[in-house]
Amino acid sequence: MVFWIAIFAMVCWGIAPVFAKVGLDNLDPLPGLIIRTLTASIFALGSMGFEGSISKMKNITFITWVFIAIEALLATFIGDLAYYAAIKKGDISVVTVIMSSSPLVTILMSIIFLGEQVTMIRIIGAGLVVVGIMLIV
Structure with missing residues (x-):
């Protein structure tokens, strides 16, 4: 659900x-x-x-x-x-993709302020987001 x-x-x-x-x-x-x-x-x-x-x-x-x-x-x-x-x-197609990458900031803040763990999956996921933004922009 x-x-x-x-x-x-x-x-x-x-x-x-x-x-x-x-x-x-x-x-x-x-x-x-x-x-x-x-x-x-x-x-x-x-x-x-x-x-x-x-x-x-x-x-x-x-x-x-x-x-x-x-x-x-x-x-x-x-x-x-x-x-x-x-x-x-x-262009909304570019702006929304950049805006939707806010989890990159959230991941960093959660590690620094909430003590969440850095995992390989998170690093790979964040890297893919960055590559995706570079391809679209």
């Missing part, structure tokens, strides 16, 4: 940049990001209301809020704003 959920997510992430590219044709990246974030927030809040999990928000610890807020700042604001600026000016 997890595999099919991941495939569904991949298809959504693959289709979405086409709509963003067209939507940003006459729109600056920041207002586009605001529209995107508000739309996603409305759907997320509606989903929480539907499943009855809004009350769980009060049980979230301060440190959890801090870590999620930092992630939101880096990924949802700064990262997505840079992504929108890049797809507005560039």
